[in-house]
Every structure is written in C-alpha cells, then in structure tokens.
Amino acid sequence: MPGGKERILKRRIASVKSTKKITRAMELIAATRVVKAMVRANQARPYASRMTSAIEDLASGGAGLSHPLLRNADEVSAVGFVVITSDRGLAGPYNSAVIKAAEREIMATQTEGKGYRLILIGKKARDYFTFRNYEVEAFFEGMTDTPSYDDAKEVALQVAEMFTDGACDQVILTYQEFISMGTQQVAVRQFLPLESLGTMAAEGSGSETGRAGYSFEPSPEGVLESLLPRYIESRLFSALLDASASEHANRQRAMKAATDNADELITKLSRELSRARQDAITTEIMEIVSGAEALGGDADVDDEIEGSVEVDFASIVAGLTAAPEVSSASATPSSAPFGVGSHEPLPDNARPPGFTIKGNNDSMLYHRPDSRSYKVTIAEVWFDTPQRAEAAGFRLAGTHPKNT
Amino acid sequence: MNVELVSPENVLWSGEATQILARTLDGDIAFLPGHAPFIGALDIAVVRVWPTDGEPVAFAVHGGFVEVSDSSVSVLSDVAELANEIDVDRAKAAQERASAAVAADENDAAAAAANKRAHVRLVVAGATSDAH
Numbered sequence A: 001m002p003g004g005k006e007r008i009l010k011r012r013i014a015s016v017k018s019t020k021k022i023t024r025a026m027e028l029i030a031a032t033r034v035v036k037a038m039v040r041a042n043q044a045r046p047y048a049s050r051m052t053s054a055i056e057d058l059a060s061g062g063a064g065l066s067h068p069l070l071r072n073a074d075e076v077s078a079v080g081f082v083v084i085t086s087d088r089g090l091a092g093p094y095n096s097a098v099i100k101a102a103e104r105e106i107m108a109t110q111t112e113g114k115g116y117r118l119i120l121i122g123k124k125a126r127d128y129f130t131f132r133n134y135e136v137e138a139f140f141e142g143m144t145d146t147p148s149y150d151d152a153k154e155v156a157l158q159v160a161e162m163f164t165d166g167a168c169d170q171v172i173l174t175y176q177e178f179i180s181m182g183t184q185q186v187a188v189r190q191f192l193p194l195e196s197l198g199t200m201a202a203e204g205s206g207s208e209t210g211r212a213g214y215s216f217e218p219s220p221e222g223v224l225e226s227l228l229p230r231y232i233e234s235r236l237f238s239a240l241l242d243a244s245a246s247e248h249a250n251r252q253r254a255m256k257a258a259t260d261n262a263d264e265l266i267t268k269l270s271r272e273l274s275r276a277r278q279d280a281i282t283t284e285i286m287e288i289v290s291g292a293e294a295l296g297g298d299a300d301v302d303d304e305i306e307g308s309v310e311v312d313f314a315s316i317v318a319g320l321t322a323a324p325e326v327s328s329a330s331a332t333p334s335s336a337p338f339g340v341g342s343h344e345p346l347p348d349n350a351r352p353p354g355f356t357i358k359g360n361n362d363s364m365l366y367h368r369p370d371s372r373s374y375k376v377t378i379a380e381v382w383f384d385t386p387q388r389a390e391a392a393g394f395r396l397a398g399t400h401p402k403n404t
Numbered sequence B: 001m002n003v004e005l006v007s008p009e010n011v012l013w014s015g016e017a018t019q020i021l022a023r024t025l026d027g028d029i030a031f032l033p034g035h036a037p038f039i040g041a042l043d044i045a046v047v048r049v050w051p052t053d054g055e056p057v058a059f060a061v062h063g064g065f066v067e068v069s070d071s072s073v074s075v076l077s078d079v080a081e082l083a084n085e086i087d088v089d090r091a092k093a094a095q096e097r098a099s100a101a102v103a104a105d106e107n108d109a110a111a112a113a114a115n116k117r118a119h120v121r122l123v124v125a126g127a128t129s130d131a132h
Helices: A004-061 A094-111 A123-131 A149-165 A195-206 A220-329 A386-391 B088-104 B109-125
Strands: A078-084 A115-121 A138-140 A170-178 A184-192 A215-217 A357-360 A365-367 A381-383 B002-006 B011-024 B027-031 B038-051 B057-069 B072-076 B080-082
Touching: A004 A170, A004 A220, A004 B002, A004 B038, A004 B057, A004 B072, A078 A094, A078 A123, A078 A149, A078 A220, A094 A115, A094 A123, A094 A170, A094 A184, A094 A220, A115 A123, A115 A149, A138 A149, A149 A170, A149 A184, A149 A220, A170 A220, A184 A220, A215 A220, A220 B038, A220 B057, A357 A386, A365 A386, A381 A386, B002 B038, B011 B057, B011 B072, B011 B080, B027 B057, B038 B109, B057 B109, B080 B109, B088 B109
Parallel strands: A078 A115, A078 A170, A115 A138, A215 B038, B002 B072
Antiparallel strands: A170 A184, A357 A365, A357 A381, B002 B011, B011 B027, B011 B038, B038 B057, B057 B072, B057 B080
C-alpha cells in the first residue's frame, strides 16, 4: 500500500520518463537532420566556390568595376544587421549565443552614434528583439529548418535593397558557423559592402598584369550586374545552410544532455522510491510486531477468561439438562446425570473417586471392572455400583437383553 | 575538357565533354577544348553538352553564368533542369498562361520570361521543336 511519498515519487518518475521519451525522439530526429543539413551544405559548396572564383576572375580581368553593391561609404551612418536564429527552441545555447553577439554589435554601433537596421531570420530573434523594443526592418520565418535557395534569394533581395537604397552603409551577418559536428561558433561577418571584392576590383582595375585575358559577354559591367546579386544570394544561402546544420547539431547535443539528465533523475527517484517503500514496509512490520507483543500478554488473560467462561457455561448447561431429573429425583448433585450414584466423567475422562462402573449412553450398556472390555471403554457416565446402573436402565455388557 | 553544371543546391552534371553549347545575353556560343578564358552571363535557354562518351545531354538553364578557364567549363545557374526533371504538362500549362499574358500586355517582362522558361523546358523535355 503506497504511502503519500511513494505516490508522489511514482508520479514524478512517470513524468520524467515521458519527458525522456520526447527528448530522446528529438535527439534522434536532430541527428538525422544534422546529417541531411551537412550533405546539403556540402552540395552547395561547389556553387559558392565557383561563384567566388568567377568573381575573383572578373575582378582580376575587369576594368574599373563599380556597382551599387560595392559602394564603400566614407562614413558609415547606419549599420544593417542580419541575424540568423531558429524558429524553434530546445537547441541549447544556439539562439542565445547568436542573439547576444548581435546585440553586443548593435550596442557598439549605437555608442558610436550610428543607426541600426535589423533583418531577422527565425522567430527566436524576433521574439527577443521585439520584446526589447528594437526596431525591426524585416523578419523572415519558416526557412531556418531546411533553407532553400529561394529563401536565400528573398532575404538577399531585402538586404541588397536596404544597402543600395542607402538605408545603411554596411551590413553585418550574425549566425552560427558550422565547423564540425562537435564545434559550432558564432560568426559576425561583414556582408556588405563586399570588402574583399571591392579591393579585388580596385586592384584588378589598377594592374594590367592582373588581367588573365578574360573576355566577357556581354561586358564586364554586364556580367557583374547579374553576378553580384547571385553572389550575395549564394553567400547568404551558405550562411543559412551553416546555421541550419548548427541548429540541428546544437539541438541534438541539448536533447542528448536532457535525455542523460532524465536517466539520472529516474535512477535517483527510483532509489528514493525504493527507500520510501522499504521505510513503509519496515514501519508496517514494526507496527505488527509491537501490536502482537502488546496483544501477547492480553491473549493469555483472555484465554483464561474464556476458559473459565466455558467452564461456567458447561456447568450451566449441565445444570439445565439435569434440572428436570433434579425436580423428579430431588437433591441430586448437578454432576449426576442419572441421579444419585451416577457421576459424569471428570475432565480428561478421569474416574470420579468412588465410582467404578463405566456406562455408555448410546448403547445403554455398563461395564464392571471385571468385564472384558472395561479397560478400553471410555465412560460417558460413571456409577458407584452395578445396581445403580441397572436402576438407571443400563444393562451389563456381554449379556443378552432376554436374560435380564 | 572538364564540364560542370552547378546549381546552388547541388552539382547537376559533371564529366568530360568534347563540346558545350550555351547562349549568353549576346547570343549562342559553343566551347571546344582549349577555349580562351571567358565569363558570360547566360540567357534563359537550352545548354547542350556533348560528353566524350555517351549521348548529348540538354539542360534547361534559367539564367546564370558560364566561366571558361584552364580548359574547364563551369555553368552556374540558379535553376537548371535535366530533361527527366521537367514536368511537361506543367510547363505546357505555364506556357499557355504566359503567352496569354504576353498577348494581353506586350510590356509584361515577367510573363515574357515565364513564357521563355516554359518554352526552354519543353524544348529540353523534347515536347516541342527547338525554334531558336
């Protein structure tokens, strides 16, 4: 019978177990997702690297490249921040690490007297920044789990517009970089203007030796015009893929830790439960033992009482049954069932002193001490003389009724 | 020469080829081994590759780049599709829709591009003749 403590513990164990089931399932899902995300990131790598090499070739081969996306403002008046987080939580420190890094950057920007523009990806970032009354320029959701290239395009368009409009002179990308299954780190990177590209373009236009003899169709500017937006898209896409792989890796780790903790908690609680149960059993035994002990003394007294009651009762009954004869034969002792000269057996069938004849109530036969079966017969009634037995209607055993 | 057809999400096709035909914004251009370094912006058109061994392959390429350097050709495209990836019925429906939009408004650039894409898809899928 479980006591209050046991019931509470059992309930807690059940709840921890069901939580563990959930975290275990999430861990397994995250494990498969992180593999998928890694595969996607790897598949996207050739495009990004070819794009970069094309830009480099273009920069080294093209003359006097200028493009709104390469605009390098002398004085930065506002900084745009692209913050990539996840839509869902339960990913350990994944979101908070990115958000903290971004907020630090924003604060630094503000102390320098510059404005900020926020482009947020993922519900977690929005929740954080809107709650703290930051101004949010644009917000995207539903793309961090498995980002598609179209998602990247959508964000890139927004970012590029913000930059070319002059709403900000610099764009910083904050996300979590996926280095390996075990290592992800927060990356704060300048996204626009394309700094390396800008210097490459400047160098390319400056030095004739840098030209690799590329020919362009329709023209270097024309190529750049359609290449740059794609370059931004591809960079954003690879950041999104990295962030997605990091998110799943973080979630897997967090859920593994949660599952391990649940295991530990279950062990601890089970141990506590066993102890509580053992305590209850011990208490119960103690109660029974002490109760029995307390009753033990009383039990003997009771027996005595009961015994005496029984004796009294028996004598009363004997008295009652003997009563009619008492009335007819007068002055017979209560222990004489057949009147004077008869006596009922004493306890243990012992012979009452002075009575030698054994009588059998059922057969109405009596045995004298010299009778053949005298010794084996258990007397139901004793008589002092054969005459008394005959008077009570008994017949000597071994004699024929006709003979008497 | 080594040819690679790369989309942002994966490498669509790669291998050795003897010739590749593409269309830049200026017009058709074919590359043979030993072509001079070249970067071109691609139009929405069919890119054909003649592998060293095997049948010629056609791709529907919807904009992007082609870069030639060191006897290797890379085609980078936002959207590139192989013949077996194209849903002919959908492309036909899209073409009808787009041509109706173009007929209604001559200056509808989006519809014109959609029309072109649908046409290129159908050409690659072999559902219509390649009318350049």
